[in-house]
Every structure is written in structure tokens, then in C-alpha cells.
Amino acid sequence: xxxxxxxxxxxxxxxxxxxxxxxxxxxxxxxxxxxxxxxxxxxxxxxxxxxxxxxxxxxxxxxxxxxxxxxxxxxxxxxxxxxxxxxxxxxxxxxxxxxxxxxxxxxxxxxxxxxxxxxxxxxxxxxxxxxxxxxxxxxxxxxxxxxxxxxxxxxxxxxxxxxxxxxxxxxxxxxxxxxxxxxxxxxxxxxxxxxxxxxxxxxxxxxxxxxxxxxxxxxxxxx
Amino acid sequence: xxxxxxxxxxxxxxxxxxxxxxxxxxxxxxxxxxxxxxxxxxxxxxxxxxxxxxxxxxxxxxxxxxxxxxxxxxxxxxxxxxxxxxxxxxxxxxxxxxxxxxxxxxxxxxxxxxxxxxxxxxxxxxxxxxxxxxxxxxxxxxxxxxxxxxxxxxxxxxxxxxxxxxxxxxxxxxxxxxxxxxxxxxxxxxxxxxxxxxxxxxxxxxxxxxxxxxxxxxxxxxxxxxxxxxxxxxxxxxxxxxxxxxxxxxxxxxxxxxxxxxxxxxxxxxxxxxxxxxxxxxxxxxxxxxxxxxxxxxxxxxxxxxxxxxxxxxxxxxxxxxxxxxxxxxxxxxxxxxxxxxxxxxxxxxxxxxxxxxxxxxxxxxxxxxxxxxxxxxxxxxxxxxxxxxxxxxxxxxxxxxxxxxxxxxxxxxxxxxxxxxxxxxxxxxxxxxxxxxxxxxxxxxxxxxxxxxxxxxxxxxx
Numbered sequence: 001x002x003x004x005x006x007x008x009x010x011x012x013x014x015x016x017x018x019x020x021x022x023x024x025x026x027x028x029x030x031x032x033x034x035x036x037x038x039x040x041x042x043x044x045x046x047x048x049x050x051x052x053x054x055x056x057x058x059x060x061x062x063x064x065x066x067x068x069x070x071x072x073x074x075x076x077x078x079x080x081x082x083x084x085x086x087x088x089x090x091x092x093x094x095x096x097x098x099x100x101x102x103x104x105x106x107x108x109x110x111x112x113x114x115x116x117x118x119x120x121x122x123x124x125x126x127x128x129x130x131x132x133x134x135x136x137x138x139x140x141x142x143x144x145x146x147x148x149x150x151x152x153x154x155x156x157x158x159x160x161x162x163x164x165x166x167x168x169x170x171x172x173x174x175x176x177x178x179x180x181x182x183x184x185x186x187x188x189x190x191x192x193x194x195x196x197x198x199x200x201x202x203x204x205x206x207x208x209x210x211x212x213x214x215x216x217x218x219x220x221x222x223x
Numbered sequence: 224x225x226x227x228x229x230x231x232x233x234x235x236x237x238x239x240x241x242x243x244x245x246x247x248x249x250x251x252x253x254x255x256x257x258x259x260x261x262x263x264x265x266x267x268x269x270x271x272x273x274x275x276x277x278x279x280x281x282x283x284x285x286x287x288x289x290x291x292x293x294x295x296x297x298x299x300x301x302x303x304x305x306x307x308x309x310x311x312x313x314x315x316x317x318x319x320x321x322x323x324x325x326x327x328x329x330x331x332x333x334x335x336x337x338x339x340x341x342x343x344x345x346x347x348x349x350x351x352x353x354x355x356x357x358x359x360x361x362x363x364x365x366x367x368x369x370x371x372x373x374x375x376x377x378x379x380x381x382x383x384x385x386x387x388x389x390x391x392x393x394x395x396x397x398x399x400x401x402x403x404x405x406x407x408x409x410x411x412x413x414x415x416x417x418x419x420x421x422x423x424x425x426x427x428x429x430x431x432x433x434x435x436x437x438x439x440x441x442x443x444x445x446x447x448x449x450x451x452x453x454x455x456x457x458x459x460x461x462x463x464x465x466x467x468x469x470x471x472x473x474x475x476x477x478x479x480x481x482x483x484x485x486x487x488x489x490x491x492x493x494x495x496x497x498x499x500x501x502x503x504x505x506x507x508x509x510x511x512x513x514x515x516x517x518x519x520x521x522x523x524x525x526x527x528x529x530x531x532x533x534x535x536x537x538x539x540x541x542x543x544x545x546x547x548x549x550x551x552x553x554x555x556x557x558x559x560x561x562x563x564x565x566x567x568x569x570x571x572x573x574x575x576x577x578x579x580x581x582x583x584x585x586x587x588x589x590x591x592x593x594x595x596x597x598x599x600x601x602x603x604x605x606x607x608x609x610x611x612x613x614x615x616x617x618x619x620x621x622x623x624x625x626x627x628x629x630x631x632x633x634x635x636x637x638x639x640x641x642x643x644x645x646x647x648x649x650x651x652x653x654x655x656x657x658x659x660x661x662x663x664x665x666x667x668x669x670x671x672x673x674x675x676x677x678x679x680x681x682x683x684x685x686x
Contacts, residue, residue, distance in 0.1 A: 085532060102512060154547055180548060184579040185513060187586045187643055193551040216502060 001046035001116055003027040006036030006062065007078065008054050012101070016049065019105045020112070033057030040066055045073055047115050049108075052079035052090065060093040067094035074115040078103075087183065106217035110169040117168065128163040131223040133202060133210055135163055144206055154179070155198050162211070162221040171218035195219055236406040243398030251391060258383050265379065269355065269371050270338070277357045277369040280311075284361050289313075292367075293322045300324055308372035310343075310354060316364045325368065333358050343372055353377065412441040416448070428456055468628035472641060473511065480507035510640075517642045518627065524576070524649040536574050539567040539602055545581045546600065549589060557595045560585075564602035570673050572654045580650040583643040584609050584669055590637060592666070610668040621660045 003020055007013040008031050017027045028043075030036035033054040040048055040062070048066070052059035063075050076097045077090040090098040096118070097111050128135040132145045140156060142149045151159065161179050162170060172191040177183060195211065203209045212220050284292040296311045303309065303324075312323035320327060329341035343354040356370025419432040431452060434445040483504035487497045546560050553560050588598045588611040596612040616624055616631060623629050625648040628641040647669075651658040657672040 088532065104509075180544070182544070182578045183575045184582060185517060186548075186582060187639060188552060188590070190548055190552055193555065194548075197551050216505065 001025045002044065003047055003049060004036065004039055004045045005029045005049045006033065007051040016108065023109060033062055037062050037065060041069060041071065047074045047076060047112055049076050049078055052077050052081065060090060063094045074118065076111060076115060106169065107171045107173065110171045110174060110217060113168045114165060114174065117165065128160065130163050130166045130221055131208065131210060135160060144202060149201055151201060155201065158194060158198055159202065167222045169214050169217045169220045233406050233410060235409040236402050239402035239405045243402060247394050247398060250394065254387050258387065262380055265376055273357045273369050273371055277359055277367060280367060280369060281359050281361055296322045308375055310356060310370040310372060312368040314366045318366060416445060423452065465627050472628045473514065476507045476511050480504050514640045514642065517640060517646060521642065521646050521649045524653050532573055533571055535569045536572045536577055537567050537569055538607060539565060541578055541581060542600060542602055545578060545585055549585050553589050556589065558589060558592060558598060560598045560600065562600050565604060568602055568604060576650045580647045583647050587643055591634065605672060605674040607671045608668055610663045610666060612663065612666040615662055615665055615667045616660055
């Protein structure tokens with residue numbers, strides 16, 4: 001994908017640029033808000049990464065301007081301000097995701113990919129399928145290799161999210177935000193426990209494990 | 224004398240002066256008004272008397288002619304007392320005086336009403352006075368003049384003006400004195416406070432401002448300042464204690480982090496082992512970041528610098544979500560979480576903050592309770608309680624556990640940052656929720672009381 005990074009801190013920008021290029025993507029970098037805005041409006045990008053605190057321009061102002069010109073390119077805001085109210089402000093301005101600094105690169109990458117995929121992910125479907133695992137959104141039934149699996153409501157939602165993002169790395173924070181709709185820091189790894197419970201239901205007893213742990217990042221559902 | 228020099232700068236002095244000035248101005252206005260109306264009244268009365276007299280004389284002339292008039296005037300003059308100010312003059316067509324006590328007809332012209340003001344010389348004293356007279360033209364084109372020497376009125380006027388001036392001077396003197404006195408008493412009180420404050424600022428934090436127990440505004444000020452100082456002392460003690468804790472609690476993970484990186488760098492062992500060490504180092508770093516974030520979060524909530532989003536929060540739904548989230552963790556320890564009470568209780572608050580607080584409480588309960596124990600959560604109309612069957616917290620530590628990084632001896636070895644309860648406390652205070660710890664015999668009960676108190680939050684416009 002083509003990524004635009006509007007970030008005045010050169011270290012952070014280089015860090016991101018190198019990382020995404022190694023992952024096989026193309027990245028442009030603007031250090032000034034004005035240059036970034038110009039590039040964003042004249043060039044085609046798959047996703048924009050905008051720092052909230054730019055020297056002469058507020059990152060949120062850039063987002064608002066972009067959105068005002070009917071540009072719906074996904075925007076991820078990067079900010080040293082990480083409180084919930086800062087998130088909400090960022091999302092209200094038109095951003096699609098919000099990541100607090102310092103961040104783990106894997107977290108950033110996972111979120112970028114989720115943003116790109118969003119168009120497909122939010123498409124209305126009634127059934128999701130990964131390998132021989134099937135999830136029916138209408139009947140709320142989950143089967144694997146024809147066998148009906150008994151899942152609790154939250155496990156169902158967890159699996160649904162993983163299947164919609166199948167093949168993508170999903171971080172713990174993303175799961176907390178999207179599946180549980182709460183922004184908080186758990187003191188213990190409760191997500192891990194939920195995942196292992198789910199794994200016990202969908203992978204145990206079947207020949208191929210679908211739910212994998214990605215060290216240092218999160219989880220991925222794939223064949 | 225130092226006090227006098229500072230006087231002009233004192234605001235109480237200036238205020239007192241302003242009030243005194245206003246008072247003086249109003250009194251002056253009153254006096255001037257009295258003066259003018261009095262003087263005007265005297266003048267009017269004099270004119271009326273003159274008018275009546277001249278009419279009387281004119282009638283006498285009409286009925287009895289010149290002899291009658293002369294007799295009348297002579298009679299009046301005979302009855303003249305020294306100091307009497309009446310003036311009579313009857314003159315012929317050419318203004319030659321015939322009868323009266325005026326030496327000659329005045330040169331001044333009469334005004335349109337027939338009045339004239341002229342100068343009068345006093346033979347005896349040699350002074351010049353003003354006189355006012357009414358003039359009639361009578362039968363035969365003779366001229367009749369009746370008037371009054373206005374010197375008396377002039378004297379009265381002079382007396383009044385003198386009174387005014389002296390009165391004003393006396394008033395000004397009193398005003399000045401009053402301002403100085405008022406200023407003195409106020410300054411003395413303020414000086415006491417200032418002196419005590421300087422001492423405190425110089426470093427003697429345990430000193431307090433003396434008060435006179437008179438209950439007046441200055442004493443109230445002193446009392447409030449003393450309360451503030453008590454608070455500050457408490458906070459400073461707290462800060463000192465916390466910095467000690469922080470130093471210890473953050474140094475350990477930092478040292479571990481460094482150690483891992485150092486070992487990885489040393490190059491002993493294979494690639495896999497090195498990566499393993501780096502991963503561990505990353506974990507420590509993440510742990511540290513989490514702790515710092517939690518600290519910042521608590522600080523921001525406590526200092527109210529958060530723009531919290533307040534809305535109706537259903538504690539029942541929130542509670543069920545928290546329990547659902549932690550249920551698998553409890554299951555791992557064969558613990559059972561029982562929810563009881565109301566299904567839905569609405570309070571005004573920030574959803575994520577409240578979720579975090581409840582999550583921390585439940586997390587603690589699960590963490591510190593033994594295997595196969597029961598955790599009871601009860602939601603009432605005005606309170607929420609979370610009780611476990613763990614080791615509980617001693618009464619003596621009930622206050623301390625909410626401090627940052629505080630770990631009871633029993634919990635010191637358990638994983639955790641020591642900030643969980645600090646955050647719960649910060650959130651509770653922010654929402655005006657009371658938090659109480661009690662003995663579950665055995666175990667700990669955490670009771671959150673909300674009631675109607677947190678509704679006031681919305682009125683402050685912070686939503």
C-alpha cells in the first residue's frame with residue numbers, strides 16, 4: 001500500500017518508514033503540516049498517518065480539511081496524548097484510528113492493515129468462512145468441519161472479529177476496543193485467557209490450528 | 224512612621240478616602256443647597272416686604288397727598304432703630320429728593336419690573352453696601368422709592384460661607400483621620416497574615432497563621448489558609464513517600480530490562496536465546512510504559528484536567544461486562560463470581576473510567592483470592608459492593624492502600640503495579656462516589672456509594 005506519513009519528529013518518521021517499507025509498502029514523508037496536506041489532497045494514498053502535534057498546524061485540523069474536501073482516505077492519528085477524550089476528539093475530527101506514542105510497530109502495522117481492509121471488512125455478509133470454519137451471522141451458528149460448536153455470545157463476537165480480519169494480525173488493544181468496546185488497560189492479560197478459551201473450542205480436536213499467536217504482536221486467524 | 228509612608232499605597236486607605244470623599248461631596252451639596260434656598264428665601268421675603276410697604280405709601284399719597292405721605296415717611300423714620308435697613312425717598316419730577324433718608328436718587332436704572340439694586344454709602348462707617356429698592360411713579364409724575372439695605376443679608380451670606388468652609392475643613396480632617404485609623408486596624412490584621420505566610424514560605428511548613436477567634440472575615444481567611452496549609456503538608460508528605468516508592472518500584476523493572484539487554488549484547492548463546500532476551504527486555508519496557516501511563520492517568524483524573532465525557536451509565540450493564548471479561552480468568556482459579564441486586568442502575572459518569580475502576584477491583588479480587596473461592600458482587604440503588612474471600616486488608620492499612628505504589632506485605636510478591644486502587648480512588652473522587660473498605664470475615668469488601676451525590680457533576684458543566 002501507499003502510505004503518507006505527516007510527522008515532524010524525524011526519528012519516529014524514519015522508524016515508521018523503514019518498518020512499512022520492509023513490510024513491502026511504499027511510504028512518503030512530510031515534516032510540515034502544509035506540505036502533508038498538499039500531498040494528501042493531490043496524491044493517491046491508501047492510508048494517512050498524521051501526527052497530532054505538528055509545529056505550525058494541528059493534526060486534527062488537517063484531518064478536518066481532508067474530510068471537508070470529500071476525501072475518505074483512512075487516517076490514523078499518532079499522538080503523545082493518549083487519553084480516551086483525546087481519542088474521541090481525534091475520531092470526531094474524522095480520523096479512523098488513533099494510536100498513542102510510544103507504540104509498538106506491530107501494533108501500528110496491524111491497525112494499518114485493518115484500516116485498509118475496512119472497506120471489505122464492513123461489507124454486508126451473512127457468512128464468514130476460514131478454511132473449514134464457518135460462522136453464520138444470521139443463525140449465530142458456528143461450525144467446523146460440519147461439527148456445531150457451542151460458543152458464548154462474547155466468544156462469538158471475538159471469533160467474528162478475527163474472521164473478518166482473517167490473515168491479519170490483530171493486537172490485544174484492538175480486540176479490547178472493537179470486541180469489548182472499552183478503552184482501558186487491563187492489569188492482567190485477560191484477552192489471552194479469552195483467546196485460549198476460544199482456541200479450546202475451535203482448534204482443539206481438529207487437525208489444523210487456525211488461531212495463532214504472533215509473538216510480540218497479537219493473534220491471527222488463518223489456515 | 225513606616226506605616227504612614229505606606230499609606231498611599233494601601234487599598235483600604237484609598238477606599239476609605241473614596242468613601243469619605245463621597246460623603247463630603249454629598250454633605251457639601253446639601254449645605255450649598257441649604258445656603259442658596261435660605262438666601263433666596265430671605266431675598267424673596269425682603270422683596271415682598273418692600274412691595275407691601277411701597278403700596279401702602281402709594282395709597283397714602285393717593286388719599287392724603289404729599290403731606291400725608293411725608294408724615295407717614297417721617298413717622299416711619301422716627302421709629303427707625305439703629306441697624307434698621309429701611310430706605311425711603313420721595314422725589315419730584317426731576318428726581319430732586321423731597322422726603323426720605325436717602326441723599327439722592329440712585330443713578331442706576333430700574334429693571335423691567337421696577338426694581339433696582341444700587342450702592343449705598345454709609346456716612347458713619349464709610350463702608351459701601353448694596354441696597355435693593357422698589358420704585359413707583361405716582362400722581363403728578365412724582366417718584367417714590369422704598370428699599371432695604373442689604374448689608375445684613377450680605378453679612379448672613381458671609382457667615383454661611385465661612386461656616387461652609389470651616390465645616391468642610393473639619394470634615395476633611397476627620398475623614399483623613401478616619402481613613403488612617405481604619406487602614407491601621409486592617410493593615411495590622413493583614414500584616415499578621417503576611418508575616419506568618421513569609422515564615423511558612425521560608426520553609427517552616429508546620430507554622431500556622433494566628434487567628435483571633437472573633438469569627439470575622441480575617442479570621443475566616445486565616446482559618447481557610449490554615450486548612451490549605453494542612454492539606455499541603457499532607458500532600459507533601461504523601462509525595463515524599465510516593466517518590467520513595469516510585470524509585471524502588473520503577474528501578475526494579477528498569478534494572479531487569481537493562482540486564483536482559485546487556486546479556487543479549489554479550490553475545491553468549493545463539494540467535495534464538497538472544498531474541499528471547501530482547502523479547503523479555505521489551506516486556507519489561509512495556510510494563511514500565513504501562514505503569515507510567517497509569518500514573519499519568521491517575522494524575523490527570525485527580526487534577527481534573529480531563530475532559531471527561533459524562534453520560535448516563537448503566538452500572539448494571541457495566542458490571543455484567545466486567546464480570547464477563549474476567550470470568551475466564553476466575554475460572555482458571557476455579558473461582559465463582561456471583562452477581563446479585565438490581566439489573567439496571569443509572570448514574571451520571573464517564574463509562575470508560577468507571578469500567579476501568581470496576582475492572583481493577585475485580586482483577587484484585589481474583590488475584591488475591593484463593594482457589595475455589597467465591598466473589599460476590601452486589602448492585603443496589605445507591606451502592607455497589609464487591610466482596611472476596613481473600614486475605615483482606617488490615618484496618619490500619621485501609622487509608623494507605625489507595626496510595627500510589629503502596630503494596631501490603633501480603634501482596635508484595637504478586638504481580639501488579641500497585642496503582643490499581645489509586646486509580647479506583649481517583650475515579651471515585653472524580654465521580655463524587657464514596658469508597659469504603661470493610662472486613663468480609665474473611666476477606667475484603669469494597670463498597671462504592673453513589674446515591675444522588677454524583678448528579679451535581681453535570682451542573683458544573685464539565686460534561
